[in-house]
Amino acid sequence: MHRTKVTIVEEALDANNTIAAANRADFDRHDVTVVNFMSAPGAGKTALLEAGLVDLPGVRAGVLEGDVHGAYDADRLAARHIPVIQLNTDQGFGGECHLDANMVRSAIPSVPLHEIDLLIVENVGNLVCPAEFRIGEDARVMVCSVTEGEDKPLKYPLMFRACELVVVNKIDLLPHLDFDLDLLLYNIDQVNPNAERLVVSARSGEGIDAWREWLVQLAGRRAAALV
Amino acid sequence: MHELALSSAIVNTAAKHADGRRVTVVFLRVGRLRQVVPDTLEFYFEFVARDSVCEGARLEQEVIPATLRCLPCERTWPIDIPAFRCPFCGGSEVEIATGDEFEVESIELQSADEQEEAECIAQR
Numbered sequence: 001m002h003r004t005k006v007t008i009v010e011e012a013l014d015a016n017n018t019i020a021a022a023n024r025a026d027f028d029r030h031d032v033t034v035v036n037f038m039s040a041p042g043a044g045k046t047a048l049l050e051a052g053l054v055d056l057p058g059v060r061a062g063v064l065e066g067d068v069h070g071a072y073d074a075d076r077l078a079a080r081h082i083p084v085i086q087l088n089t090d091q092g093f094g095g096e097c098h099l100d101a102n103m104v105r106s107a108i109p110s111v112p113l114h115e116i117d118l119l120i121v122e123n124v125g126n127l128v129c130p131a132e133f134r135i136g137e138d139a140r141v142m143v144c145s146v147t148e149g150e151d152k153p154l155k156y157p158l159m160f161r162a163c164e165l166v167v168v169n170k171i172d173l174l175p176h177l178d179f180d181l182d183l184l185l186y187n188i189d190q191v192n193p194n195a196e197r198l199v200v201s202a203r204s205g206e207g208i209d210a211w212r213e214w215l216v217q218l219a220g221r222r223a224a225a226l227v
Numbered sequence: 228m229h230e231l232a233l234s235s236a237i238v239n240t241a242a243k244h245a246d247g248r249r250v251t252v253v254f255l256r257v258g259r260l261r262q263v264v265p266d267t268l269e270f271y272f273e274f275v276a277r278d279s280v281c282e283g284a285r286l287e288q289e290v291i292p293a294t295l296r297c298l299p300c301e302r303t304w305p306i307d308i309p310a311f312r313c314p315f316c317g318g319s320e321v322e323i324a325t326g327d328e329f330e331v332e333s334i335e336l337q338s339a340d341e342q343e344e345a346e347c348i349a350q351r
Contacts, residue, residue, distance in 0.1 A: 003251055004336045008244050011330050012236040012255070098232065128262065129229035157309035158262045191309045193319030 016133055019101035023108065023136025030113035033219045034121060036135055038159065039143035040152075041125030044169040046073040047202035048143060049120060052211050053082050059219045062116040064107055066099040066124050073122065085110050089124060098129035101136060118219045127152070131159040139218055144188075145170040146179045153187040160191045165198065167211060172201040230263060233329070234271035238281045240331045249337035249345065250284045258326035259293040293326030 011017070027034050039045050053061040062083040065074045074086040087107045089096035096103070104121060111119065121137065123130040142163040144152055147170055153160040160166065166188055174181065181199070188195060198214065200207030241253050253272075257263050265288050272286045296303045297313035298320040311321050337345070 003338050003341075005333055006244055006336060007333045008240070008331045009333075010240055010244075012233065012240045013329060015236065015239055096232070098229070100232070129232060132229050132233070132261075154309055156262075158260065161260075161309075161311070189312070191311055193312050193321070 013132065016101045019105055020134040020136040023101055023105055026108055026113070027119070027136060027138075031222065032113050032116060032119050033139075033222045034119045034135075034137045035215075035218070036123060036130070036137035036140045037120050037143075038123045038127075038130045038140065038163070039125060039145075040127045040148060043125070043143040043145040043148065044202050045122050045125070045143050046076055048167060048169060048200070048208075048211065049077060049082065049122065050080055051202045051205065051208050052215060053077075053120070054080050056118070056212060056216055056219075059118050059216055060116045061118040061120065061215070062111065064104065064111060064119060064121045066103070066122055068097070068124055083112060083116060097124055097126045098133055099123050099135060100133040104135040118215060127156040127159045131156075131162040138222065139164050141165045141167065143167045143169050144184070146173055146177060146181065146184070150180050150183040150187060153184070153191040157191045160188060160195070163192070163195060165196045165214065166192075168197065168199045169202055171199055171206060172204040230267040231271045231275070233263065234268060234275040237272060237286070237331060238275050238279050241284075241334050242280050244331075244334060245280045245336060248280065249342060250281045250334050251337055252285045252287055252335035253281065254287045254289070254332045254334065256289050256291055256328045256330050256332050258291045258323075258328040260323065260326040261329050263329070265290065289332070291325050291328050294324040295321050296324040297321050 037045055049063060063077050064085050064087055066087045067073060069088055069090045071086045074084045077084040085107060087103060089103060121135060140163045142159060144166055185197060188197060198207055198210050200211055237253060237255060241250050269286050276282050276284055292305055294303055294305045297316060297318060299318055300316045302315050303324050312319055313321055
């Protein structure tokens with residue numbers, strides 16, 4: 001008897017993509033636009049949500065907060081009266097370094113989908129793993145802060161290519177840094193020429209109007225598609 | 228570090244098609260653009276495969292080089308660095324021709340003899 005070779009040719013992440021499609025169907029049923037929001041740890045995702053989501057014109061926003069552990073970010077957003085659901089990936093100490101479709105699926109029953117138009121899923125801070133896993137989102141957005149170095153698009157092309165918007169944050173720090181903003185923007189263009197870019201500071205408020213406007217437009221994209 | 232999660236996906240995909248039989252080899256096609264470190268993937272695969280039909284299986288990885296195609300000028304070229312603009316026309320309407328793969332191409336299953344033998348040993 002010989003060993004048998006079975007030809008499969010199947011994307012190994014198919015199982016995740018199937019669950020992502022089920023999430024997508026739930027979001028569609030409630031007309032909720034979903035953003036998968038990613039960055040390295042400490043790039044300012046939560047600060048951008050604090051600065052960006054309060055009283056968005058015509059758009060009710062909510063947040064699904066993914067963290068390895070704790071509810072520190074969720075508490076910050078709740079203080080701004082932004083509806084927020086905490087999703088932890090740990091079981092004790094040390095959990096998954098990213099959200100996948102199944103983790104988001106398990107959280108959906110807790111999300112008040114009928115009360116919101118826009119759901120931001122704040123992924124675990126990490127520039128590698130989250131880029132691999134679709135969660136049923138409409139758009140993938142990443143934050144890159146100017147303290148991280150101009151070479152990040154070249155080191156993490158998978159993440160930079162996955163996103164349709166790159167928010168460059170912490171530009172209020174530029175006077176104190178040896179950072180070449182043009183070089184960063186050039187590197188983003190090399191890796192993902194079609195990505196939109198916003199240059200902002202969540203701290204000083206510079207560029208935040210454009211960030212808010214982008215979110216409103218994104219939510220409108222779905223409304224336009226439905227007409 | 229995404230290799231851990233990717234290993235689980237490989238084991239699950241192989242197990243789904245193994246029909247309960249023991250898997251001896253998993254043939255994987257991995258595109259260069261997936262940022263997978265082959266040694267790391269192998270390490271985690273061995274770990275994740277324990278107590279599954281893939282326990283002890285070998286992971287054979289075929290690394291697929293990255294090539295891009297420009298839609299307007301229809302040229303294809305290989306890349307070694309992440310530069311996604313067309314070097315000929317400078318355009319951005321570029322698609323990945325190869326290098327984006329992460330698929331289980333095939334699996335090798337234990338023969339019925341081997342399976343019987345293994346079951347015999349297990350019973351003893």
